[in-house]
Amino acid sequence: MVNTNNDKKTVTTGVVLKSGIWYTVSNFAFRAIAFITTPIFSRVLSQSEYGEYNNINSWVSILVVLAACDLHSSIIRAKLDFEEDLESYSFSVLTLSSIITALFYLVFVLNGSLLEQWLGIDKKYFHIIFLYILFNEAFYTFITLERAHYRYKSFSLLTGISIVVTSLFSVFLVLVLDNKLDARVYGQYIPVIVIGIFMYLLIMHRGKHVRLQYYKYAIVLSLPLVPHQLSLILLSSSDRIMITKLSGAEYTALYSIAYIITNIIAILLDSMNKAWAPWLLDSLKAKQFKTIKKTTTIYFMLFVVLIIGALFFAPEAIMILGGKNYIEAVYVLPPLIVGCLFQFTYTMYVQLEFYEKKMKTVAIGTAIAAVINIVLNYLLIPIFGYVAAGYTTLIGYGVLFIIHYITICRYGYKNIFDRKIIFSVLLIAIAVTPLVEILYSHNSIRYVLGGLYLLLIAGGAIKYGKNIISLLKKK
Numbered sequence: 001m002v003n004t005n006n007d008k009k010t011v012t013t014g015v016v017l018k019s020g021i022w023y024t025v026s027n028f029a030f031r032a033i034a035f036i037t038t039p040i041f042s043r044v045l046s047q048s049e050y051g052e053y054n055n056i057n058s059w060v061s062i063l064v065v066l067a068a069c070d071l072h073s074s075i076i077r078a079k080l081d082f083e084e085d086l087e088s089y090s091f092s093v094l095t096l097s098s099i100i101t102a103l104f105y106l107v108f109v110l111n112g113s114l115l116e117q118w119l120g121i122d123k124k125y126f127h128i129i130f131l132y133i134l135f136n137e138a139f140y141t142f143i144t145l146e147r148a149h150y151r152y153k154s155f156s157l158l159t160g161i162s163i164v165v166t167s168l169f170s171v172f173l174v175l176v177l178d179n180k181l182d183a184r185v186y187g188q189y190i191p192v193i194v195i196g197i198f199m200y201l202l203i204m205h206r207g208k209h210v211r212l213q214y215y216k217y218a219i220v221l222s223l224p225l226v227p228h229q230l231s232l233i234l235l236s237s238s239d240r241i242m243i244t245k246l247s248g249a250e251y252t253a254l255y256s257i258a259y260i261i262t263n264i265i266a267i268l269l270d271s272m273n274k275a276w277a278p279w280l281l282d283s284l285k286a287k288q289f290k291t292i293k294k295t296t297t298i299y300f301m302l303f304v305v306l307i308i309g310a311l312f313f314a315p316e317a318i319m320i321l322g323g324k325n326y327i328e329a330v331y332v333l334p335p336l337i338v339g340c341l342f343q344f345t346y347t348m349y350v351q352l353e354f355y356e357k358k359m360k361t362v363a364i365g366t367a368i369a370a371v372i373n374i375v376l377n378y379l380l381i382p383i384f385g386y387v388a389a390g391y392t393t394l395i396g397y398g399v400l401f402i403i404h405y406i407t408i409c410r411y412g413y414k415n416i417f418d419r420k421i422i423f424s425v426l427l428i429a430i431a432v433t434p435l436v437e438i439l440y441s442h443n444s445i446r447y448v449l450g451g452l453y454l455l456l457i458a459g460g461a462i463k464y465g466k467n468i469i470s471l472l473k474k475k
Contacts, residue, residue: 037167041184044174049181056121056185058237060129065229067104067130068137071097074221075144076278077354080285082214090145091207092214093222094200097137105130125185132189135196142199148278155274158195165191224359231366235373235396239389242377251386254329258336258390261317265310265340269347272303277351284355289416296348297418304425305457307341311436312450315443334436335390338429342397345422349404352413365403369396394433401426 045053071093075086082089108115108130112123121129139162146155170187177183240259244252276299283292310317314333318326353362373396380388408414439446 033164033167037171040171045180052181053184059119064133065226067101067133068097069100069222070225070229071218071222072141072144073225074218076148077221079148080281087206088209088211089214090141091203092210093218094138094141094203095210096215098134101134128189131193135193138196138200142203147274162195221357221359224363228363228366231370235370238374242381243386243389246381247386254326255332255386255389257321257326258329258332260321262336262340269344273347280351281355292416293418297421303344307337310337312453315440330440331437332387332390334433335394338433339394339397341429342401346401346404349408352408356411361407365400369400372396372399
């Protein structure tokens, strides 16, 4: 799996490609199962119960960040400094997150009535929520450790098992229990707790020792990511909240259908990054800068090709997801999809900051982008309607890209990626965004261009298919 080059351990491109394919295919396949079960829950639960569950889930997504401090995310970077002791490092940071989670749980127990009223969550759920947070962090610590070692098959399998078991157990409980909200909550969290207990014990067995010096290392890396993660949640959810307040719930529905497509693209982005990020950090340590520039250009252009396809066939995606009643939502998709391209690009630069252990800028940049997004939504949605939210999201991600680009230049990485290609593509993407909206009104032209796009994809697959297969066969 590793080749030796200048006495440095480096990972072959074949491993990166294979892991990327595994992450992407398994991500889509397993999440499709969760997606299929959604209509069951929306029909079996009352609107009130469905709304209460989504409120609980929203708060849990925030509490997971606060009460676990995203400590598992430091494992990928820690591999470069503590590769021979990474199991002990993982166990150490898991115990630290458990201590923080326990302190948060104590606060919730002592202030149950107040927090119940403030959060809109029955305090009887606080116990299951914090058990979930505790063992969910164990689960993510374990699979992040697997990803750090390029054990992509076990990562994909464990993630898949978690999603499938959670989905099926939730369906079973909502069908057999009278209290549907209890069934949905316990069905969602109990399987993760059970799996997480086994992961916790396995990490403890492998790690054996807790080393307090790792606590400081993990906190320095991960603590700045807490406001970063919270700002990302705010950046992704504030649009719908403000559309509801400023335009009405029916426009939020249109925007939400469009946003499902960007969520699908986000899954793809996440899958590709899971394979690419560990390779980039290893390559930076080995000082393979020429390889980084060449491989990253291919990586970037591959995502660009996929983004072009999403732009061409967005109306068909809207028809499948929402039908004719939601076809109007197609006009908010071009800025949202191009925003995904900016998100993908700035994520590349974030990894360089992660390598340099400069995480404060990441948090500050995301917070600035979230504030800009909210202010622009407040100013533009009343004037231009819900479509303005798509452009404010694009601007927010554009600001993040600029902040991270300036930051990596300060650290001496100005030319590590091919700037000419990246900047040219991003500028072209911005320029064509309003033109794509016009294209959606001329289906015959769009079908011709979409057909040419598919022919080019097929031609590329035929031309480079053997090279791709040979890469996949490399160990």
